[in-house]
Amino acid sequence: MSEEVEPGHVRVRLDLSYDGRDFSGWARQREGQRTVQGEIEDALRTVTRSRETYELTVAGRTDSGVHARGQVAHVDLPEDVWAEHREKLLRRLAGRLPHDVRIWRVAEAPAGFNARFSAIWRRYAYRVTDNPGGVDPLLRGHVLWHDWTLDMDAMNEAAQALIGEHDFAAYCKRREGATTIRTLQELRWERRPDGILEATVRADAFCHNMVRSLVGAMLFVGDGHRPPDWPGKVLAAGVRDSAVHVVRPHGLTLEEVGYPADELLAARSAEARNKRTLPAAGCC
DSSP, rough: OSSOOOEEEEEEEEEEEGGGGGGGGOOOHHHTOHHHHHHHHHHHHTTTTSSSSEEHHHHHEOOOOOEEEEEEEEEEEEEHHHHHTTTTTHHHHHHSSTTTTTEEEEEOOOTTOOOOTOOSEEEEEEEOOOOOOOGGGGGGTTTTTSSSSOOOOHHHHHHHHGOOOEEEEGGGGOOOOOOOOEEEEEEEEETTSSOOOOEEEESOOOOTTTHHHHHHHHHHHHTTTSSSHHHHHHHHHHHHHTTTTOOOOGGGGEEEEOOOOOOHHHHHHHHSSSSOEEEEOOOO
8 A cells, every 4th residue: 555656557546436235345355245346356357358456445445335426546557557458448447347336537646646545535425314204216225214303403513522633432343453533524414405414524534334323323413312412422431322323324425535736645645654643631
C-alpha cells in the first residue's frame, strides 16, 4: 500500500459503483464468496490476458450488502500492460463485469496517490422510510423501513454531540491493534420530497459498523425510545450499549470519496498511517 510504485509499473485509479445486495462485501474472501474485489480483479486479469492477478487497494472496504456510488480504488499495472490496454480498458471491463458492478473511469493516478491513505474524507448516505405502508418496491434494496414515525429534528439534535474528533469505540466493532478515533465531519438528516429520510455521514475515516451503529442510535431517538442526548452519552461512556442496534446494510451507500490537491497526496497518505490519539485532558 505504498505511495511508491514499483519500477516498471503504473498506478491506475478506478472510479466505480456497485449494488451490494448480492456481494459478500468488498474484500476477496478465502472461502470463495462473491465479492466486488474478486469480480474486478478477475475481470482485469481476463481482459489484459494476464496470468497474474493485480491486487486492488480500495478507499473504503464496504460490508456485505452495502452499496457504493462513488467508490475509488487503485491498481498497479506493468507499464507494457497499461500501454497496450489503456485506451480500451474501460470498454473491455464493461463487457466482462457483471451488471451489478460498473467502472466509470480508468486513469493514470497522480504521483503520491493511494486510494485508501490519500483520502481526506468518505461520505455515506443512509436512507430510511417511516411510511406506514412500507418501502416502495422499486427502492426496497436501498431503503430501510422503520415501523415508527421518526422525528427528524430530534435526530438532528442528537447528531450534534457526535460531530468532531472522538473515540467512537461505543459505535464500532473493535479490531485488534486498530484505533477507533475518528473525526466525524458531518452528520445530518433531511426528509426528501418523496418522504424518505436521508442521513449524510462524512468523516475522515470510519471504523467497522460505525455508520450503521450511529444511524441505529439516532433512529432510537427519532422514534421516541431515547432522548436526544442519549447518543452523546453513549459516545462519552466509550463502551458498546446493548440498545445501540447496527441497522441493516441495504440502506447504506458510499456516495463519494474526497482527496486533496495532487501535490498534497503523498503527505496525506503518510499522515493517515499514523496511529491517532486524542489530546490529553487539561493540557496547556
